[in-house]
Amino acid sequence: MTAKLVYDFDEYCEGGRDVLGGKGLGLAEMTALDLPVPAGFTITTEACRHYLADHGPLPADLREEIEQHLALLEERTGQRFGDPANPLLVSVRSGGPVSMPGMMETVLNLGMGDAVIRQAQPEAVHFLLDDYRRLIQMYGEVVAGIDSALFAKELEAFEARDHNETPTHDDLNELVDAFRGIYLDATGTDFPQDPKEQLFAAVAAVFDSWNAPRAQVYRKTAGISEDAGTAANVVQMVFGNRDSRSATGVCFSRDPATGEPGLYGEFLSEAQGEDIVAGTRTPLPVAEMRAVLPEAHAQLVTAVAELERHYRDMQDVEFTVESGRFYLLQTRGAKRTATAALRTAVDMAGEGLLSRDEAVQRIDPAQLEQLLHPTIDPRAELVVVATGLCASPGAACGLAIFDANTAAARSADGEDIILVRPETTADDIHGLLPAQGILTARGGMTSHAAVVARGLGKPCVAGCAALDIDLDERIARIGDVAIREGDPLTIDGTTGRVILGLAPLVEPEPDANLATILDWADDVRRLRVYANADTPLDAERARKHGAEGIGLCRTEHMFMAAERLPIVREMILASTVEERAAALEQLLPMQQSDFEGIFEAMAGLPVTIRLLDPPLHEFLPDPAEVEDLHIRERIESLREANPMLGTRGCRLGIERPEIYEMQIKAIVRAGQAVEQRMGVLPIIEIMHPLVAFASELEWLVELTARTVAEEGGLEYRVGTMIELPRAALRAGELAVHADFFSFGTNDLTQTTLGVSRDDAQGRFLTFYLQHGLLAQDPFQTIDVEGVGELVRTAVERGRATRPSIEIGICGEHGGDPASIAFCESIGLDYVSCSPFRVPVARLAAAQAVLAAGAAYVPAGG
């Protein structure tokens, strides 16, 4: 390797974040802005990659380059690394191109040793001893891999002994000796006194932490490249614990919960950063710094304002004040709630910091879901008994149930339940599916329960270690609190809280900033956003959320209504043509009235009606519960081995034309009635499902035209779902007969991948996601390489035959931002998603345009 592998914070690096990592880049940029940053340098991600590829050790030329920068650092600080009289202490801090909070290692106070203590000024001894024991502990854990419990136990004993008084030098000396003893016992060698040995070992350990199992799992989940590597930042130590004019703190440039402008954060006098995290002392609001450390406070205000101007985004900074002198240690984009993100974006556009397009780009569409899930009423008094991982957002209430069979049974009885398990496995899937929420004692963000819950869009709190479940006694304990099976319980997957009783939930409130951002998004996006809606109520809700039409109205849901099901069953089980005709005759006015309601709700906008899709046996009772032998046999004879691939969709419509004829009649009559009533002709699109062959569509288009004509005629368009691989491949032929295509990417994913969603979720698909065989759930985000190729092919072939054809997507991917970006990239005309996802889709569609740099221009257009 010949490239430059170490950059001082004041050196420009063309590679930016990829080379320096996020933390290194931030320090370099703050240095360039002349903000008060400790001196230091960054060892690049490239050095890390070489080191990992060679399986260590740090090569000689890298060591040399580090030593050169160390000399520069000594010069700048006027201290010397390893000089007991005037020691330079440094930290080594990891930082990759993409943030991996808590996953990677850091070692502080390097350069400390016996010699420094021996030569220390008396007033500094106490402080230096404290630093020394911290070094031994961190170095021992991170570099030598010593069990952290050994140090923790010793520290606990130390604090228990003398917790009312400030420890004496002797006390501290004893603790340092004890820690050195632990180090010796564990490694067989004394704690190293050579500062450079310490430094190089710490750099190597930081690099090694890239390959720690937890980091690998995190990267898999977050979709971070394994090849990125981490940088290592060597930073001059500054000490918030030096004296009474020292402090440390964290601070946001705006309120990360509400977005309200103004500093928001806290600080602790005479402390180091980890003391804030440990929670042994209570920090004060940052505003109170003005009284205690007025100059430092003024510097903080100025620096944060400067950083916001520079980054044009809300910042999250760490700072330290050492003997009155203010240092910024880190800055990064602030994590914030959806509410805060929206307000910040709108405010910054108002402040001239961002353009409207940029404001639109700043909102994570996935985060909008926070605003769409029910939350716990903030005014409610809650008994929070534990906190776990925020595994899947939203709040849920129900009875605590401790196994999947009981959960399935109680749910079937109509009760809301929370499934509470030590952990879940594939065998629990029948209990996970009907639960309102899931709570587990073990397992992390990629545990079975967490992955399944996110897949199902259900709230989940995972890894709640305080929870102790006794499956025999049917009781769960959290400390002294006992939760018996059947007790009411609430979980909040957004915050990780576990709450006794049924907390009051509130539906999300409308947010004016959301409306503003969506208006701006609408100005930018090219894709139209439709909704999937089956009832007039759904249609109204969709329109309220900004849907520009209905892309999928599933008529089978109308068949399922309680008062209609008996007639549907009569129709299916009829033994003569007359009986069947009579049942259909009864259903016709019911369907007609549904359609009238939807047409009225969507007046002026298109409504795409999909004719009956599921296999008939879905409407029939369990044959075991039927007394009549003839009917039971009839039901049995309709059973299918693989109903997903059986007599459903247009196959049904072709074999039993009377069903589709009834549905088309109902559509036409409803259209005529609404036109008469409102004076507006509904925009009607009739869609045929599960077409595989052009001959099917030709047959159905003819049946449609004939039936419409028999009813006196009406303007309509006719189209087909593209939800089978063959349909995608033969789209050129299908387009001869279709005014529009709508991709049913749920079924297209099932057939292209050969995966039954019902059978895969929580079973092998979850296993694949947990073990890294799949990076993402193909039912959430479209499988661009497989399914995506078929979609792209169908678009090209369909348009080649009929350039004017309208093409959309109505699978659940229609509401997924990554999938919407794909839809934009291949030039679809619209996406259709569930009504509550319409805002997400509007935003994502705009961002897709902005990310592409320009609106999609169709070939030849």
Add this chain to the structure above:
Amino acid sequence: MTAKLVYDFDEYCEGGRDVLGGKGLGLAEMTALDLPVPAGFTITTEACRHYLADHGPLPADLREEIEQHLALLEERTGQRFGDPANPLLVSVRSGGPVSMPGMMETVLNLGMGDAVIRQAQPEAVHFLLDDYRRLIQMYGEVVAGIDSALFAKELEAFEARDHNETPTHDDLNELVDAFRGIYLDATGTDFPQDPKEQLFAAVAAVFDSWNAPRAQVYRKTAGISEDAGTAANVVQMVFGNRDSRSATGVCFSRDPATGEPGLYGEFLSEAQGEDIVAGTRTPLPVAEMRAVLPEAHAQLVTAVAELERHYRDMQDVEFTVESGRFYLLQTRGAKRTATAALRTAVDMAGEGLLSRDEAVQRIDPAQLEQLLHPTIDPRAELVVVATGLCASPGAACGLAIFDANTAAARSADGEDIILVRPETTADDIHGLLPAQGILTARGGMTSHAAVVARGLGKPCVAGCAALDIDLDERIARIGDVAIREGDPLTIDGTTGRVILGLAPLVEPEPDANLATILDWADDVRRLRVYANADTPLDAERARKHGAEGIGLCRTEHMFMAAERLPIVREMILASTVEERAAALEQLLPMQQSDFEGIFEAMAGLPVTIRLLDPPLHEFLPDPAEVEDLHIRERIESLREANPMLGTRGCRLGIERPEIYEMQIKAIVRAGQAVEQRMGVLPIIEIMHPLVAFASELEWLVELTARTVAEEGGLEYRVGTMIELPRAALRAGELAVHADFFSFGTNDLTQTTLGVSRDDAQGRFLTFYLQHGLLAQDPFQTIDVEGVGELVRTAVERGRATRPSIEIGICGEHGGDPASIAFCESIGLDYVSCSPFRVPVARLAAAQAVLAAGAAYVPAGG
């Protein structure tokens, strides 16, 4: 239209068969060979297409062209059309480019009328009256559309009246008058006396018969283009019924049953062709013509020999002798049994008439199946009680059962059954599936029963009109014979016979000519032919049939054996890792011994072993029959909504690696043992099923390598099935990890079309085939447009990554000639099919090369 629309038999026509039709071309070619053919001319298929496109009538310029050729005909025959003193009589005979036996119309004796009778020579009156009544009858039926029963009834009465004596002129005059009366009653007009009016109307009627429903259905079934059209041949009448030196007959150039050389046919003196068909008089063997009509017989021998030389194929001729003068009326390639086809091809190659390649091309691979199905012992004495349509070949024995439920129940009890129904519908599928054979009273070659039976490869006799089934009394009657439910019955789908009792069946005998043809085929073909075989016995059989390897050894069949199933169940239901390991430990030596047997049987040839594929619950009992509650729950929890798309194939192997590890260990140990015993290293290919993602294959290849290494190592190759659309699309990535691909076109068809074969056969798929939505069953012949595109794509992408990759097909399409031709066209390396289909595949693979004109040359090869 400006093209020439009428060709005299002695005019050369460049368009050949497409323009003149098969019959017209035959007449023209025989004329060109100077064979004795009646004079005449052909009105082209193009004229027919114009006529049909314009919905008639015959355009003026066509009439004019016909009249010109008619004038030529008059000149040549010395007779005049419409001249009562010297009348020219003609026939109009249909004949399309592809033969549609019995589907199209013919009218004889045109030009006859009252005037001819009035001016006839006394000795000719009788003969002419007979011709006249035939004309009125045929013209009435074909041109005027009069119910044939009206004429038949009158003729019956006429023959009953006087059946002992030759009818007098008066009798015949009466009959003619009666027929004219029928014509007048039915049409309201007199029978037309103008010969040209008769001729033009007959030509139009022949053209119209192209669009008769039966002809349309036939074309759909036979895959004949709707646009081909028929030609109409206008032929001078010659009369085998003129006098005692007249005769008519049909004759094959060789025995169509055995292929034995020498004329084979029969003749009738003083008769017309239809008399032979009617069967009222018994014809004599053609050899006896030598005594009666020696000159004509000699001419026949010469002509047939000439025709065989010319066509280099067995001929089927019709001839007529009029007053001692010999005429050939028609020649065509003879329909023949498979035995005869093989012998003829081999003999003709020996006679120098054909090259070996041509001999290979002359055998229809589908016809070879006749030789592969069991047949009824020819020495057995049979009680044949009825004959129906030969709907699906092969013979079958069993108990007569009259409904599907009983059939399913009796089959489940282990009994062989013949399902006997008036007709079948989709609701009978559960009775069709287990039946040995199917017999129906109604329905044709495309009836539900016929289509399903052919799809399932089961014998079927359909449309057996003599069969009268009384479902209440549970009795079927054929005339006086009663068949009660449960009575033993035999059907022969190859001949259409229905036979009382259980006839002795014989396995097909080896045919030396078949071996010769297959040897010649092997010299030509490029595709290797492997077999699908799961047992040593299957493997031996496959090798005997010429298989060059095993392309698919399904290990699950080994799991199903009665003594193993309990252990397999223990393994699946084990509640601890130890229990599972113990069960697998028991299975290992069993699998090993299977593999040893197969390796020994296939020594020197490759054996491709597919690891466990079906979902685990296929091995488990019905949970309703299990007492133990825990086990019952465990079984229930393994149930899947769509098992075809569930946890099976490599998904199982990844989630439960111990199963695949056991199988791989068994393979390695078997390989080592056989090598030691025989001194030959088996050629082992390990194949992973249902791969969709490259990450799966990577994981499995690693697991395979690790396990093989743990067992001490062995040479092997590893590959994957391509049976999901995604796998086909991502073949480029998969090829990184695979030494070979094998297309599982059964599953690939199911997923690409979204069709569950189990649920579609006999239901919507049969409906589609019957109603012309599909031309062929995609599970029999590969869907080239859909599935085929994916296969072609996978081949291209796989080879782009790894040019040396071996690619084959192991779905049932591997034994289908049309699919094999497709495999040849895209350059696969091998096809694998069931052992008994191996000869079919060897022949089809050779024909595919010959049809393509040259062997496939891989790109860049």
